[in-house]
Amino acid sequence: MAIVFKKTRGLTDVPTHYCPGCTHGIIHRLVGEALEELGVLDNAIGVAPVGCSVLAYKYFNCDMHEAAHGRAPAVATGIKRVRPDNFVFTYQGDGDLASIGTAEIVHAAHRGEKISTIFVNNAIYGMTGGQMAPTTLVGQKATTAPYGRDEAHCGKPIRMSELLATIDGAKFVERVTVTSPAHVRKAKKAIMECFKVQIEGKGFGIVEVLSTCPTNWGYTPEESLRWLEENMIPYYPLGNFKRPEEVE
Amino acid sequence: MAKVLMKGNEAIGAAAIKAGCKYFFGYPITPQSELPEYMARELPKVGGVFLQAESEIAAINMVYGAAGAGVRVMTSSSSPGISLKQEGISYIAGAELPCVIVNIMRGGPGLGSIQPSQTDYFQATRGGGNGDYRLVVLAPANVQELVDLIIEGFDIADQYRNPVMILGDGMIGQMMEPVEFREPKRRDLPEKDWATTGTQGKRKPNIINSLYLQPEELEEHNKRLQAKYKAIMENEVKVESYNIEDADVVIAAYGTTSRIARTAISQLEEEGYKVGLIRPITLWPYPYDEFEKINPNCKGILTVEMNTGQMLDDVKIAVKGKHPVYFYGRTGGMVPTPNEIIEKVKEIYGGEK
Numbered sequence: 001m002a003i004v005f006k007k008t009r010g011l012t013d014v015p016t017h018y019c020p021g022c023t024h025g026i027i028h029r030l031v032g033e034a035l036e037e038l039g040v041l042d043n044a045i046g047v048a049p050v051g052c053s054v055l056a057y058k059y060f061n062c063d064m065h066e067a068a069h070g071r072a073p074a075v076a077t078g079i080k081r082v083r084p085d086n087f088v089f090t091y092q093g094d095g096d097l098a099s100i101g102t103a104e105i106v107h108a109a110h111r112g113e114k115i116s117t118i119f120v121n122n123a124i125y126g127m128t129g130g131q132m133a134p135t136t137l138v139g140q141k142a143t144t145a146p147y148g149r150d151e152a153h154c155g156k157p158i159r160m161s162e163l164l165a166t167i168d169g170a171k172f173v174e175r176v177t178v179t180s181p182a183h184v185r186k187a188k189k190a191i192m193e194c195f196k197v198q199i200e201g202k203g204f205g206i207v208e209v210l211s212t213c214p215t216n217w218g219y220t221p222e223e224s225l226r227w228l229e230e231n232m233i234p235y236y237p238l239g240n241f242k243r244p245e246e247v248e
Numbered sequence: 249m250a251k252v253l254m255k256g257n258e259a260i261g262a263a264a265i266k267a268g269c270k271y272f273f274g275y276p277i278t279p280q281s282e283l284p285e286y287m288a289r290e291l292p293k294v295g296g297v298f299l300q301a302e303s304e305i306a307a308i309n310m311v312y313g314a315a316g317a318g319v320r321v322m323t324s325s326s327s328p329g330i331s332l333k334q335e336g337i338s339y340i341a342g343a344e345l346p347c348v349i350v351n352i353m354r355g356g357p358g359l360g361s362i363q364p365s366q367t368d369y370f371q372a373t374r375g376g377g378n379g380d381y382r383l384v385v386l387a388p389a390n391v392q393e394l395v396d397l398i399i400e401g402f403d404i405a406d407q408y409r410n411p412v413m414i415l416g417d418g419m420i421g422q423m424m425e426p427v428e429f430r431e432p433k434r435r436d437l438p439e440k441d442w443a444t445t446g447t448q449g450k451r452k453p454n455i456i457n458s459l460y461l462q463p464e465e466l467e468e469h470n471k472r473l474q475a476k477y478k479a480i481m482e483n484e485v486k487v488e489s490y491n492i493e494d495a496d497v498v499i500a501a502y503g504t505t506s507r508i509a510r511t512a513i514s515q516l517e518e519e520g521y522k523v524g525l526i527r528p529i530t531l532w533p534y535p536y537d538e539f540e541k542i543n544p545n546c547k548g549i550l551t552v553e554m555n556t557g558q559m560l561d562d563v564k565i566a567v568k569g570k571h572p573v574y575f576y577g578r579t580g581g582m583v584p585t586p587n588e589i590i591e592k593v594k595e596i597y598g599g600e601k
Binding site: 012041044045047054055057058060061062063064065066067068071074076077079081082083087088103104106107174183 | 315444
C-alpha cells in the first residue's frame with residue numbers, strides 16, 4: 001500500500017508532555033516538517049526555552065541546547081557565530097520571549113543574527129500555572145491577575161511581531177495561528193519561508209504562532225480554539241509584517 | 249620567544265588567542281575594557297569572532313551556546329558584571345561545558361568603585377550562581393603568571409568540561425610587565441564528541457542541558473559533578489610557599505596582595521624576623537594541605553586581603569585551630585602598604601623576635 005502520510009523525521013519518537021488540546025504539538029510537527037523538507041534537519045541546532053516547551057530538546061530530532069529563561073536568542077547567537085554553516089533556531093513561549101527575554105530577542109534581531117525563531121504566544125504562563133503574561137489580554141483572568149488584566153495597573157499586552165518588524169535586522173516577521181486546517185497550512189508556509197531567510201543568509205526571521213492553553217484558560221480544547229479566534233486575533237492580527245524584498 | 253612588555257588586560261587576550269580561543273563575547277566595564285578592545289582588534293585577524301553583547305547576561309549566554317558548539321570561548325568582566333553573569337555560569341557548570349571567564353575585580357558592594365579589590369573571593373570560590381557547583385579559580389600575581397594561567401586554564405576547562413575563572417584585580421589588569429608566551433605542559437584532552445555540530449545524519453542528537461526533572465537523575469548528576477570536583481581537588485591545586493617550615497609568622501595572601509606581602513617579608517627579614525608566605529594560585533581547589541607544613545611553633549597566621557576577610561575563612565579551615573589566625577585588610581579600592589603589614593606582623597610577634 002502506498003504511504004500517503006507519515007510522521008516527520010524532524011521529530012523523535014518520544015510522547016510529548018503537552019496537555020490535551022494544547023497546540024504546541026501541531027507547531028512542533030510543522031517545525032519538524034520544515035526542517036526535514038528544507039534539507040537542514042541533519043545540520044540543525046535548536047535552542048529550547050524555559051516554559052511549557054522546556055522539554056522541546058527531547059522532541060526535535062536534531063542537536064539541541066537548553067537555554068536559561070529568555071536567553072535562547074543569545075545562546076543561538078553564540079552557536080551561529082561559531083558555526084555559521086549550521087541551521088540554528090530557537091523555540092520560545094511568550095513569557096520567555098516577550099517578558100524575561102525581550103532584551104535578547106530585540107538585540108538578536110537588531111544585529112540581524114542569521115537565526116530563526118518560533119514564538120508561541122498563548123497569552124499566559126502555562127508551565128508555572130496560569131500566571132499573567134505580558135501578552136495576557138486586558139480583562140483576561142490569570143492566577144496573578146485574579147480580577148482580570150487591568151490596563152491602568154499593568155498596561156496593555158505587548159505585540160512582539162509589530163515591535164520586531166520595526167527593526168532593520170529582522171528580515172522576516174509573520175503572525176499565524178493553527179486553529180483550523182487552513183491556518184495550519186498557512187503557518188507551515190510561513191515557517192518554511194522564515195527558515196529560507198536564514199538558509200539564504202538574509203538575516204533574522206521570526207514566526208509568531210497564536211496558540212491555545214485549555215488547561216490554564218479553563219476551557220475545553222474546542223472552546224479554546226474559538227476563544228483564540230474571537231479574542232486573540234482581533235488584538236494580534238494575523239499576517240506578514242515583513243519579508244525580504246525581491247532583488248532581481 | 250622574546251619577552252614583550254604588555255598590559256595585563258591585553259596580555260589576557262594575547263594568551264587566549266595563543267591558546268586557540270577564537271571567540272569572545274563581552275560587554276564593556278572598567279577596569280577590564282582593554283581586553284574586549286584587544287579582542288575586537290585581534291580576533292578578526294585570526295578568523296575569529298568578537299561580539300559585543302547587549303548585556304553581561306547575553307554575553308555569558310552566547311558563551312554558553314558557543315561552548316556547547318564545541319569551541320574554545322572566553323568572556324570577561326569586572327565585579328558587578330560578573331554578578332550578572334552568574335545565571336549563565338551556573339548553567340554552564342550544570343551542563344558541564346568548558347570556557348574561561350575573567351573577573352578583573354573592583355570594589356563593591358553594588359556599583360562600588362573602579363579601583364582594585366579582592367572582594368569577589370566568596371562569589372568566585374563558593375559559587376555565585378544557584379546549585380552545588382564549583383569553578384576552577386586561578387589567581388595570578390603577575391602578568392607572566394596571568395598569561396600562563398590563561399593558556400593552562402583553557403586546557404583545564406577542556407579536560408574537566410568545567411568553567412574556569414581567572415580572578416585578577418584592577419591592578420594586575422592595568423599594570424605593564426614583560427611576558428613571554430610559553431607552551432603549557434601537554435594534557436591528554438578528550439574529544440568534544442558531545443558538542444552541537446549538527447548530526448549530519450551520522451549519530452543521535454547531542455543535547456546540551458542542565459535540566460533533570462527526576463530527583464533520582466538530578467542526584468546522580470550531582471554525584472557525577474562532585475566526583476569530578478574531587479578529581480580536580482586531587483590534581484589541580486597550585487600554591488607557592490616561602491619559608492613556612494621555619495617561620496614565626498606566616499602570611500597568607502594571593503594575587504596583588506601577595507606581592508606587597510613579599511616586600512614586607514623582605515624588610516622584616518632584614519630586621520631579623522622570620523616570616524613565611526603561603527600564596528594560593530588556585531583559590532578553588534584551595535591548597536589546604538600546604539598549611540600542614542607550617543612550623544608547629546608558629547606564633548600565628550596573618551591573612552592579608554583587599555577585602556574585609558574572605559579567604560580568611562579558608563585559612564581558618566586549613567589551620568584547623570592549630571595556630572592563632574589574624575587578619576589585615578584594606579577595602580574600597582585601598583591597597584595595603586608594606587609598612588601596614590610589617591606593623592601587623594610585629595604586633596603578632598608581641599615585641600619578641
